[in-house]
Amino acid sequence: MKLKKIKLTRLSAIVAGLFLTISASAQVGVGTKAPKDAKVLFDGSKKSLHKNWTYWEGPRLAAELPIKWEIVKDPVDKGTAMDSNDPAAAGGVYGAADIVTKKKYKDFRLHVEFFIKDEGGNSGVYLQNRYEIQVLDGDKTKHGMGAVINETESPYELYNGLGKWNSYDIVFRAARFEDGERSEKAMVTLYFNGKKAHTNQTINQVWGGENSGLDGGNDGGKGITDQPGGIKLQAEGHHVLYRNIWIKELELDEADTDF
Secondary structure: OHHHHHHHHHHHHHHHHHHHHHHHHOOOOOOOOOOOOOEEEEOOOHHHHHHHEEEOOOOOOOOOOOOOOEEEEOOOOOOEEEEOOOHHHOOOOOOOOOEEEOOOEOEEEEEEEEEEOOOOOEEEEEEOOOEEEEEEOOOOOOOOOOOEOOOOOOOHHHOOOOOOEEEEEEEEEOOEEEOOEEEEOEEEEEEEOOEEEEEEEEEOOOOOOOOOOOOOOOHHHOOOOOOOEOOEEOOOOOOEEEEEEEEEEEOOOOOOOOO
């Protein structure tokens, strides 16, 4: 009787573990809904756009509130999305009309979905308004699609392509400081369209200069400071759409972002 009970207990544990594994793997990819304890940053409505976002007041800001990113019909599914083609950024003038969350974050779990309409479509998802995860059709380099920009190779093979929705699922841990000096670099794990692309990737600096994001103008982007930052989406003068953006704040004591 005891032996049977032990076997049943072990079987239950295996089944439970399998269920947890399946559940965990289902929590990434296009269409992933926000958990109850997450904050929805953009639900497709103009109300959520203006409530949660504003223009980043960087040195190249040329746009004026209210945000001019247009709410458009979802080209694939029911619902709506926002188009990053702000007129102030025409010609690819990054930093002129980027939008950033009003709230600033330290460690977090983030979900973002994007759709590129035309060849060469360009935008970017910025973690803490510092570190860019590239959104760029056609580029397979370290500056290209899905790369932690200039830090990793592009996992371009995971890209769904033009005219289709794509997703980034991210766990991010902010840089740590001791006595005002950076003691641990920022770290990120990224799933691209449900497939793991980067695991516990450290990030050395802010790339792109002062018009790119926080600390971009400090010591060539190497002067990272100990302050939280918002989630930023880049306007580059292209029709790159966004939808279903949510975030969950975390407290990651250990240098581990794998999930």
